[in-house]
Amino acid sequence: MPNSKISSEHGLADAIAACRLKGAQITPLREAVLEALWFAERPLGAYELRDHLSEIADRKLSAPSVYRTLDFLCGQGVAVRIESRNAYIACKRPHCDHACILFVCNACGLSSEIENKKLERLLAADAAALGFSIDHRVLELSGSCADCRG
Amino acid sequence: MPNSKISSEHGLADAIAACRLKGAQITPLREAVLEALWFAERPLGAYELRDHLSEIADRKLSAPSVYRTLDFLCGQGVAVRIESRNAYIACKRPHCDHACILFVCNACGLSSEIENKKLERLLAADAAALGFSIDHRVLELSGSCADCRG
DNA sequence: CCATTGAATGCAACAATATTGCAATCGAGG
DNA sequence: CCTCGATTGCAATATTGTTGCATTCAATGG
Numbered sequence: 001m002p003n004s005k006i007s008s009e010h011g012l013a014d015a016i017a018a019c020r021l022k023g024a025q026i027t028p029l030r031e032a033v034l035e036a037l038w039f040a041e042r043p044l045g046a047y048e049l050r051d052h053l054s055e056i057a058d059r060k061l062s063a064p065s066v067y068r069t070l071d072f073l074c075g076q077g078v079a080v081r082i083e084s085r086n087a088y089i090a091c092k093r094p095h096c097d098h099a100c101i102l103f104v105c106n107a108c109g110l111s112s113e114i115e116n117k118k119l120e121r122l123l124a125a126d127a128a129a130l131g132f133s134i135d136h137r138v139l140e141l142s143g144s145c146a147d148c149r150g
Numbered sequence: 151m152p153n154s155k156i157s158s159e160h161g162l163a164d165a166i167a168a169c170r171l172k173g174a175q176i177t178p179l180r181e182a183v184l185e186a187l188w189f190a191e192r193p194l195g196a197y198e199l200r201d202h203l204s205e206i207a208d209r210k211l212s213a214p215s216v217y218r219t220l221d222f223l224c225g226q227g228v229a230v231r232i233e234s235r236n237a238y239i240a241c242k243r244p245h246c247d248h249a250c251i252l253f254v255c256n257a258c259g260l261s262s263e264i265e266n267k268k269l270e271r272l273l274a275a276d277a278a279a280l281g282f283s284i285d286h287r288v289l290e291l292s293g294s295c296a297d298c299r300g
Numbered sequence: 301c302c303a304t305t306g307a308a309t310g311c312a313a314c315a316a317t318a319t320t321g322c323a324a325t326c327g328a329g330g
Numbered sequence: 331c332c333t334c335g336a337t338t339g340c341a342a343t344a345t346t347g348t349t350g351c352a353t354t355c356a357a358t359g360g
Binding site for chain 2: 084126
């Protein structure tokens with residue numbers, strides 16, 4: 001059984017490297033925000049993130065900085081906004097095309113992104129039937145994860 | 151071709167009647183809010199709704215009143231909150247179990263709720279595979295509707 | 301008819317989330 | 331070193347949503 005911390009850290013480094021390869025600037029702020037999300041065990045709100053980072057950096061981070069950084073990370077595909085919670089998670093799936101479904105546990109915050117190609121095809125078919133062209137998708141299911149159903 | 155206004159009005163009356171049958175109290179405020187949503191041609195935010203109703207009633211409606219009324223209507227299944235927009239629409243599908251997908255046009259606001267049983271089954275299967283028990287679902291697709299793709 | 305009661309509403313204050321506009325800073329490339 | 335664009339800081343403000351408590355209203359039982 002691998003050490004989950006180390007494997008996660010490798011994942012984080014990989015995610016950052018992937019952003020750089022795409023030509024994106026990874027600044028200390030961006031890296032710090034992504035790291036905070038990466039190791040959080042639940043979705044974090046923008047202001048929660050701000051408070052957390054402010055402690056670490058020992059200075060007060062501004063709300064716009066946090067939001068801009070989150071927008072950047074979401075744009076890079078390494079973070080995901082959970083619309084139904086006004087919160088953010090790191091996307092740990094490097095090759096994710098973000099055509100995925102997000103399960104979020106109400107009790108512990110565990111968030112699992114799942115791909116399902118069949119479901120994609122059904123959505124695409126429904127959209128086609130309506131003549132609808134999809135820009136953005138929000139598929140969020142909340143409830144209780146296996147561990148918290150007790 | 152039926153007159154769409156009249157058929158919509160009938161739908162509204164039916165929706166209200168259905169709520170009453172379930173034992174819910176339909177007050178003038180609740181009716182007014184549902185009517186505003188029903189005839190709006192796009193999703194309305196809570197404060198938008200407040201302003202609209204304030205004009206009609208010629209008195210200032212409070213934010214808590216609007217939110218409470220929206221909560222009530224959503225609880226009754228006759229209104230739906232669009233998480234990705236902080237906005238609300240009337241649900242015109244009387245027998246909807248709200249296991250549906252919502253398509254929202256970014257240009258005109260047209261919102262279509264679509265049922266898809268196959269998709270339901272896939273979601274249920276994914277949840278089962280994770281041992282996840284689903285409380286709430288948010289399936290919102292935004293983009294351009296057939297009319298606005300030009 | 302009146303009193304009681306619970307639901308619904310009004311309302312002030314506040315909390316949480318998000319954005320705007322502009323100034324200051326930083327860093328890569330000339 | 332200088333310039334330029336991207337990034338960040340920051341104050342102010344906008345938008346969205348909630349809390350707590352007082353008031354009103356309508357149904358119910360005496």
